[in-house]
Amino acid sequence: MSRINLIRRQSNLTKKSYYHSTSISLKPKISVAIVGSGPSACYTAKYLSSTLKQQSKKGLLTGTNIDDLERVDIDIMEKLPIPFGLVRMGVAPDHPEVKNVENDFAQLFAPSDSEKEENIESSIEFFGNVGVGTDVSVEELRSLYDVVVLAYGCESDRKLGIPGEDLEGVYSAREFVSWYNGHPDYVHMGEKFQKVLHDPRNSSVVVVGQGNVALDCARILAKGRDGLNDTDIAKHALEVIGDGVKTTTVLGRRGHVQGAFTIKELRELTKLGDTDFIVEMSELEAGNTEATQAELDGKGARPKIRIDKLLRDAAEKSGSASSKKEKQVKLRFLLNPTEFLAKNSDHTRLGQVRCERTKLEGEPGHQRAVGTGGFEDITADMALVSIGYKGVPLPGMDESNFDFKRGVVKNTHGKVHGVENTFVSGWLKRGPSGIIGTNIVDAKDTVSSIIKDLQNVPEDEIEGRYGLQTLLAKKKVQYVDWDGFLKIDKEEKSKTRLRTDSQPREKFTNIDDMLKCL
């Protein structure tokens, strides 16, 4: 045994100043509805529950009336019968270790016995197959619950807005990712992908954008069946991708130091067995402006410095490449797509992506891509636009507090502007950026706003969970609870469904098939 000290400074959540001299009693029971079941929803539930328990136990809130609180019910609404949002439908199938966070989230719904001795009882329940905005409205939730948290993420994507974007062969990366991850709403895309990629080994794909989603798409396209057989990629995707696509070009307007990707995903591209990773040294140099050098020098530049080095090493290697592998992933910079051009043989289908060469201008941290007047046409049977996801309001939601430009709900530290007892967390709050862990800090911020506001919750009795169950029964909505999800989960992992012994699951891609497991 070694005796070690672990220290941490408490976050603002527990600052007494939030709670001083209030004389409003808290209700003994608070009911919270969270819309969405991805990382931001789960972390919000986790920290709301744990913070309330902890604070009551430690008596940190003495002098206030939070001691009155006896019970918190948190109900998580999900449109699909299965939970976890982008952990299941966004994270790439060859990143199973990232999906391990599902084990952590699962514990929320199945609390262990030891936790029952807390001063505050907390229960988190899953309501799958419940569309907020379709089956129940946000207003109905607001009348049934003390607090409503919007955490349904970004359901739309940014468009390039250039000619030819409606050609057959031009799709959004979100459609492609949702499809290979087996999202029921995107199964129909398979027919389209199949048509443009009918001969993958002789096909070229352009991915526009330089975030991790773009790199995921390129890696999945390059890997093909051999590299993905043991993952939970949907069977229908393997059938289309086959042995992998010959050439995938990932391109973006700015330079390599301005890219949104992170180094783990770049490093993976350098390690694809049967695929060359090609980076042009001339493009790295062209982006190496004085301002870029300053960006590589500033505080917090470490990640950029390491990316710069990794890509320079890759460029040197691809410059001297003696071996030419069957497939290639090219990472290109300073190219701004201006038009999608049709094939000569078929004017309805994509044939090339026309790009204007750009150069960087502006101050460090604010460099823009400016056109140079030089153009390059890149052959493409398919183009995936991966320039960012975008939040949209739910049907029937009050649009006055939605920032359509940023695709987020207007809020201050997660408290929605102009609506009482309504909060937001995750991408819908801050925009589509960051990794799963980013949602921890984000959720803590929203939770602190919720707790600060708990004293404003009206004392009237509300119906909470029971009211929702009654409403869903009245509307004949068959919701899936946690036990129901576990049945679907078990069936997906059943040996008879799997391609190989190491495949973690074969997902259901149809809602009716999921509901049949119940």
Place this chain on the structure above:
Amino acid sequence: MQAGANRQISNHTVDAEVGKNLLDIAHDNNLELEGACGGELACATCHLVFEQDIYDSLPEKEPEEDDMLDLAMELTDTSRLGCQICVTKDMDGMTVRIPDDGY
């Protein structure tokens, strides 16, 4: 929100089994330290800050650990991921900090 001044410091002294990693030690003792990927080098949520002399004595990092540390908030020169650091006898008495505004 104001940072800094009013924050409380919580200090936990725990008996740690030699050979176990610090993420597991934290969880065994109900300390709030996230381990989103379960210790598989796929996140940076178990980021810890070490004293210089202990840090110097730790086994070298793999590039993959550095790749994840690049995503950690409030990275320091003596940061490591808790899941990669196993307790040794030499660590007796050491102080490890869970970063301020991090996970």
